[in-house]
Amino acid sequence: MQGQRIDVVSEKPYPVFLGAKLEELGEYLRTRLVEGTHLIIITNPTVGELYLDSLQKGLKDFRVSTIIVPQGEEEKSLDRISELTSEAIKLGADRKSVVLALGGGVIGDLAGLFASLFMRGIPYVQIPTTLLAMVDSSIGGKVAVNHPAGKNLIGDFYPPLAVWSDFSTLETLPWEEMLNGLAETVKHALIADESFLSFIEENQERVCQRDMDLYKELTARSSAVKVKLVSEDEKEQGKRMLLNYGHSFGHALEAEASYKGITHGQGVSIGMVAASYLALERGMLTIADVARTIKLLKVLGLPVEIAQKEPQKLLELMGADKKNHQGQKVLVLLKGLGQAIVVRDAQDEEIYRAWKKVIV
């Protein structure tokens, strides 16, 4: 295999393969699974059309079934888990079957939760095909579906057998999807790696031009930050919370728009700007730090402000964040670029002022 392997520290450690080839997954699985193991590929129509053939090419030593799930975030539901269970039983799945989650974050979250629950848990492999899934959602074992009362409200920590990232799948990714991953990539640089931040800035043109050689390094470095943080804190008791940078604000924007009209990447981007204004007010960031953040996000085509929103409404929506505890909002703030901390004493007034800074 070409590419790179990083191992995630976990109750059940697992490898993340960066720059692997879809065709070669079978070769790796032969070292982990007995011949003839029943593999269930779960994917969606678009990704299936593009990549099922390449993936299946390497799986000739296994019994392979495929389940195609319709596209869209609304498929992350308990109803879909129930459907997958019916289909798996029809396909003869048992406790030794293994799920392959081929797709972006929706497929990874859904197929991962299905695998965690089917017959009390069968193994699964994450095969992310979007930048967001590669650098973020496929790593760390968080799986979930949505509920009317909140996103990812029903889920589990369930480490995969392995993560298998084939960067060539990024070539077909729509730019809007790429931006979702770039927002998380900038986040990784901001919270944990200033030299990576400089690297993105220095290569911003190549990023915008979709230079695939550049994306290999970008994806590998961004994934490495995620691997490092989840390895230090699998169950999100401490360091892993830093990955929520920009998300408390961003989720409020997404919720306010009922998850339509604003992408996750856009929400996180504006959220990081709001959080940096709050840190500025606290003297944790300089005005130059904030300006540098804003400049980079803008160059990449990510929004740094939003029109016609009601700060009070957004503040209230932040009250529903899973990370909050007993009514106290829990935020991640930067204390310098490349360094983040969890803040448990944020006052509504300062959050309100931060919102005001990004609403035009």
Add this chain to the structure above:
Amino acid sequence: MQGQRIDVVSEKPYPVFLGAKLEELGEYLRTRLVEGTHLIIITNPTVGELYLDSLQKGLKDFRVSTIIVPQGEEEKSLDRISELTSEAIKLGADRKSVVLALGGGVIGDLAGLFASLFMRGIPYVQIPTTLLAMVDSSIGGKVAVNHPAGKNLIGDFYPPLAVWSDFSTLETLPWEEMLNGLAETVKHALIADESFLSFIEENQERVCQRDMDLYKELTARSSAVKVKLVSEDEKEQGKRMLLNYGHSFGHALEAEASYKGITHGQGVSIGMVAASYLALERGMLTIADVARTIKLLKVLGLPVEIAQKEPQKLLELMGADKKNHQGQKVLVLLKGLGQAIVVRDAQDEEIYRAWKKVIV
């Protein structure tokens, strides 16, 4: 606290309190949880009516909410998990909330799976109020709901914070429910503890007379077998499978009757007799062993045969067992009273003959 404490070996070890008092759970929880922790009691109308007051009496240092779930096995569903999620959110539950599962196996399985999934997992305490739940389902961390394609098909291994068994709740238990627990108790004796088998035989009259002093010892010894086996094999890769003794046959009877008209205990009882005939044919048990098993089950009022069933149909239903692997039926058989082994080479012909022995 009076009573006895046994610790379960687990990825997350936890104590089983046998002969504890409902009123004293709060005292114990104060040593494990911070004051003011939000406790969500999940129970059903009958159990709630009988025991909510006693339980709540000890919980004054906590914020306590209660969710009443309708009675019945059909409540073990993903739909009910979704409902519980809605109600928990309305009650202001967050990641620090703790579930108290007050009831029998249905409540324990359902509330346990809910706890394992809500916000990716919050702690829960098993408070079993039936003999079956005390000696079996509350111990070992198995939680699940049913699916049209099979019982307990969607679930998790999710160790509780603690198991809190108040034997006095057995006083109100209907005899039919008691029999479900007695079937598992005899099973525990048969697979792992011949001296316990003798103890039950010697005290069979007191068992039938519901002598509560006797039940204390019976429940404690039966629970101890379960604790021992799940401690040796939490994820059911080996020894824990022995607990399925009688269940492969019994589940087929339950499924054939669509889980109506035959209780779990009745299914397991007949299943153990069928399995002992199979072991007899293989020379693993003597005719005296089989006779002793049948005699004890009969004395307790458990069935040892069943009328008007089609052995071929039951054989086919056994093909759907979760424990099977690649079409091969996996059975537990005794190689002497008090000793069980997993058998992976059982032939359909001998299983058929075993069925014939218990069908009249």
